[in-house]
Amino acid sequence: MSQSFERATFTAIVSDMHLCEAEPTHPQFPLWKKYKTKQFFFDDVFNDFLHHIESLASGHSVELIMNGDIFDFDSVMSQPEEPSFRISNLERQRGLYPRPERSKYKIQVILRHHEVLVQGLKLFLKRGHRVVFVIGNHDLELHFPEVQEEILSQLADSSELREQIRFCEWFYISNKDTLIEHGNQYDAYCTCDDPINPFFQGYNFKGMRLPFGNLACRYILNGMGFFNPHVESNFIMSLTEYIRFFAKYMLRAQPLLMLDWFYGAMVTLWKSFSERFYSPIRDPLKIEDKVNQIAFKANATPRMVRELKELFVDTASNNPFLIMRELWLDRAFIVLIAFILIFQLMLLVKQFLHISFFWAFIPLFILLPFFIFYSRSVTSLVSGFKEPDERILATAAAITGVHRIVYGHTHLIRHEMIGAVEHLNSGCWSPAFIDVECTQAMDQKTFVWLAPSPEGHRKASLKIFAQGGSKEVQSFIPRKKK
Numbered sequence: 001m002s003q004s005f006e007r008a009t010f011t012a013i014v015s016d017m018h019l020c021e022a023e024p025t026h027p028q029f030p031l032w033k034k035y036k037t038k039q040f041f042f043d044d045v046f047n048d049f050l051h052h053i054e055s056l057a058s059g060h061s062v063e064l065i066m067n068g069d070i071f072d073f074d075s076v077m078s079q080p081e082e083p084s085f086r087i088s089n090l091e092r093q094r095g096l097y098p099r100p101e102r103s104k105y106k107i108q109v110i111l112r113h114h115e116v117l118v119q120g121l122k123l124f125l126k127r128g129h130r131v132v133f134v135i136g137n138h139d140l141e142l143h144f145p146e147v148q149e150e151i152l153s154q155l156a157d158s159s160e161l162r163e164q165i166r167f168c169e170w171f172y173i174s175n176k177d178t179l180i181e182h183g184n185q186y187d188a189y190c191t192c193d194d195p196i197n198p199f200f201q202g203y204n205f206k207g208m209r210l211p212f213g214n215l216a217c218r219y220i221l222n223g224m225g226f227f228n229p230h231v232e233s234n235f236i237m238s239l240t241e242y243i244r245f246f247a248k249y250m251l252r253a254q255p256l257l258m259l260d261w262f263y264g265a266m267v268t269l270w271k272s273f274s275e276r277f278y279s280p281i282r283d284p285l286k287i288e289d290k291v292n293q294i295a296f297k298a299n300a301t302p303r304m305v306r307e308l309k310e311l312f313v314d315t316a317s318n319n320p321f322l323i324m325r326e327l328w329l330d331r332a333f334i335v336l337i338a339f340i341l342i343f344q345l346m347l348l349v350k351q352f353l354h355i356s357f358f359w360a361f362i363p364l365f366i367l368l369p370f371f372i373f374y375s376r377s378v379t380s381l382v383s384g385f386k387e388p389d390e391r392i393l394a395t396a397a398a399i400t401g402v403h404r405i406v407y408g409h410t411h412l413i414r415h416e417m418i419g420a421v422e423h424l425n426s427g428c429w430s431p432a433f434i435d436v437e438c439t440q441a442m443d444q445k446t447f448v449w450l451a452p453s454p455e456g457h458r459k460a461s462l463k464i465f466a467q468g469g470s471k472e473v474q475s476f477i478p479r480k481k482k
Contacts, residue, residue, distance in 0.1 A: 015408025016428035047120030068136020068182025183407035220264035
């Protein structure tokens with residue numbers, strides 16, 4: 001039986017599951033992308049979770065919100081054996097581009113590798129519940145109609161079941177009391193330029209412009225398999241920490257790491273700017289229809305769609321120097337220019353004096369303290385984003401008329417009051433490990449649960465799921481007042 005999405009009694013919100021293909025165990029280096037191997041799949045646990053929230057609802061229907069980054073298209077490295085499209089060398093090395101036929105293939109791979117979870121969701125729908133997919137930054141390719149159709153075809157085998165599934169461009173309003181967003185639109189490194197018109201027209205193809213964070217995952221981390229992209233401390237380190245990490249894990253497996261990093265960083269930099277020259281696909285005669293459709297799916301009004309869009313931050317890809325600093329390319333170019341200038345200086349001096357090139361180390365040692373000082377003064381802003389600020393929370397609540405906002409994206413659980421707005425973050429389900437050996441799991445398995453209270457309105461709680469049930473938890477990161 002199809003249901004109305006406008007009202008919900010019980011709502012469960014999960015985010016950042018990062019479902020991907022299963023990585024085969026490397027025969028020589030078993031730690032290579034170990035976090036992606038099938039032993040860390042949680043399909044059975046998630047299916048138990050679905051039964052658990054049904055029991056919490058005591059026979060009522062449940063609204064399940066999959067709040068962004070449910071699928072991780074950026075980490076998929078599989079390629080079709082007999083492709084119907086041409087695959088470039090870069091795609092073979094770092095994954096397929098975000099184009100309709102390629103993205104459809106990637107979601108087919110993900111769903112096939114997570115068949116147990118897919119069957120669990122399918123039975124969940126058949127038992128009368130509904131599922132809402134809110135698009136995040138790592139599953140931006142859900143915007144392609146071909147990808148949505150593939151998911152619908154595997155989750156729903158009837159038109160009635162299809163009506164119990166929705167895909168929302170970046171936000172959803174549940175029961176007129178809770179605004180749910182992934183949150184990437186307020187992160188300059190992960191924001192989608194225009195989720196209303198996400199596609200661009202290339203030469204004889206339709207593509208999608210990806211944010212810097214996605215490009216870095218594709219072209220850098222996909223080629224550096226000892227770094228876990230789900231934990232920032234795994235790949236954002238100081239120079240000393242990088243050296244220790246390399247010596248411990250990568251010296252034998254990836255001795256040319258510097259070249260792999262430089263290649264990936266240059267591709268990321270190039271992609272960040274070259275794709276900005278493509279013309280976005282916009283049809284002025286259909287823009288109102290798009291806005292109305294987005295509003296309908298999100299239980300919002302067209303005015304809300306336009307006003308929420310005005311809160312988006314500008315993308316970091318507009319600032320090439322900022323991107324270079326995040327990629328460490330500024331430091332690489334400083335070293336390269338210093339070597340070139342000193343080499344030219346030595347060639348000039350040797351025309352007058354017969355000295356050894358070892359004298360070149362003198363200016364290098366003189367410049368070294370200045371280089372170290374500059375390197376220490378540069379801090380990564382990628383890890384600086386934690387949550388949208390109080391202004392955005394208050395404004396988004398005023399626009400949508402809600403008193404509660406739920407985000408994902410940061411993988412950090414929160415439950416707090418910011419002014420008059422109740423703010424929650426549902427944490428993550430992703431295979432996040434602090435160490436390369438995958439022995440220290442962050443393993444949150446957290447969710448936000450909205451249920452009726454004795455006072456007559458819905459109450460929100462942040463829960464952690466474990467075999468046998470769930471328990472309420474509190475945020476462990478307090479909001480710093482500005």
